[in-house]
Amino acid sequence: MEIKDKVVIVTGGASGIGSAIVRKFTEQGARGIVVADLNMERAEQVARDCSALAVKCDVGREADIQAAVEAARKRFGQVDVFVSNAGILGRRGGFELEDALWESMWHVHGMAHVWAARAVIPKMVSRGEGYFVVTASAAGLLSIVESAPYAVTKHAAVAFAEWLRIAYGRRGVRVTCLCPQAVDTDMVKSGDGGSAGADGVISPEKVADELVATMRDERFLALPHPEVQTYFRNKGQDYERWLGGMQKIYARSMDVE
Numbered sequence: 001m002e003i004k005d006k007v008v009i010v011t012g013g014a015s016g017i018g019s020a021i022v023r024k025f026t027e028q029g030a031r032g033i034v035v036a037d038l039n040m041e042r043a044e045q046v047a048r049d050c051s052a053l054a055v056k057c058d059v060g061r062e063a064d065i066q067a068a069v070e071a072a073r074k075r076f077g078q079v080d081v082f083v084s085n086a087g088i089l090g091r092r093g094g095f096e097l098e099d100a101l102w103e104s105m106w107h108v109h110g111m112a113h114v115w116a117a118r119a120v121i122p123k124m125v126s127r128g129e130g131y132f133v134v135t136a137s138a139a140g141l142l143s144i145v146e147s148a149p150y151a152v153t154k155h156a157a158v159a160f161a162e163w164l165r166i167a168y169g170r171r172g173v174r175v176t177c178l179c180p181q182a183v184d185t186d187m188v189k190s191g192d193g194g195s196a197g198a199d200g201v202i203s204p205e206k207v208a209d210e211l212v213a214t215m216r217d218e219r220f221l222a223l224p225h226p227e228v229q230t231y232f233r234n235k236g237q238d239y240e241r242w243l244g245g246m247q248k249i250y251a252r253s254m255d256v257e
Contacts, residue, residue, distance in 0.1 A: 001131050001174055001215050004029035007076040009068055009120075011059050011112070012086030014042035016185030017135060017178075020204035021083055024212055026050040032076035036068040037086070059086040059112035060104065069119040078123065084116045085135040085178075094148035102149050109136075109153035113160050121164070121173055128172040131215060134161035138181040138228045141221075142235060145250040165220055176214050178222040180207050200225075 003025050010025070012018035014037035022035055023046075033050060036057035037043040047054035055071045057064045072079050088108050090101055113134050124130025137144070140154035161177035169175065182201040207224045214222035223229055235242040 001081075001218060002028070003081070003212065003215070005031045006080040006131075007032040007072060007078055008081040008083065009034040009036055009072050009079055010083040010085055011036045011057060011065070011068070011116070012135075013037050013083075014039045014046055014054075017180070017183055017204045017207050018083070018085045019046050020208040021085065021211060022046055022050055022052060024205070024208035025081075026052070028212060032072070034068060034072045034075075036065075057086075059084075059116075060107040062111070062115040062118075065112065065115045066119050069116075078127070079120050080124075080129070081131040081133070082116050082120045083133040083135070084113045085133070086112065087135060087137075090147050090149050092146045097149060105149040105153040106156075109150075110156040110160070113157055117160075117164060121168060124173050125168065125171050130172065131174045131176070132161075132164060133176045133178060133211065133215070133222075134158075134164075135178045136161065138179050138223075138225065138231075140177075141179050141228060141232045143246060145246060145253050161220075174215070174218050175220065176211070176218075176222050177220060178207070178211055178214075178224075179228060180210075180223075181225040181228060183207055183224075 008025050008030050010018050010022050013022045013035035022033055025033055033052035035043045035047045035052050035054045038058050040054060040056050043054040053075055055068045057068045059065060069079060086108060088104065090105055117132060121132060134157050136157035137154040139151045140158035143151045158177055161175055165175040184201050184203050202224055210224040211222050
């Protein structure tokens with residue numbers, strides 16, 4: 001799919017990867033873009049720069065996602081592309097972390113994609129065309145040893161994107177799952193990206209470029225870090241060996257034996 005003349009919603013569109021996607025889609029000639037984000041000051045600035053519409057949206061609330069979709073339809077008539085991009089990082093740790101953090105992660109990295117699909121895919125199917133993008137992470141294909149909630153919920157994001165592709169791929173809805181490693185965003189500013197930064201921290205613009213190329217070819221996986229393809233292949237070919245390697249990474253990261 002080409003972005004030219006399409007109407008797009010980008011959640012988490014006020015900064016980082018989301019902002020870069022908004023700007024890239026503007027360059028590609030999108031007819032209308034909704035910048036959906038909790039931070040309205042930053043969302044409005046991006047919207048002004050890109051002649052887009054800023055909408056306040058907490059993706060952890062289904063009603064907010066529905067409102068963003070309604071705003072897009074009211075202004076532009078329909079939604080051709082939904083980029084379900086918003087995410088949160090959380091903290092280091094595993095099952096000992098509080099339920100509230102796990103719950104937030106499930107909402108933002110899991111149910112937000114479900115709610116967005118519920119809001120836009122039926123009309124895409126009725127038109128016979130549409131595009132749904134899930135921003136997951138390389139952590140969803142592999143893992144991230146520092147944070148169990150992040151790794152687990154990003155796996156859920158990949159799984160839901162797979163299901164959408166399987167269920168709706170022959171009904172006119174294209175689906176892409178975006179899986180970068182470390183990206184130079186607010187989440188990573190204070191460090192090097194942890195274990196995810198081993199292959200370098202790339203710019204949000206590079207991620208946006210890869211997404212556009214992947215959407216043009218209508219491929220499922222968008223991998224801005226090409227190394228991820230190799231790691232994912234290695235995981236599938238020798239799962240036990242891969243797990244052993246990840247244990248070593250965990251030990252180094254957490255300074256344990």
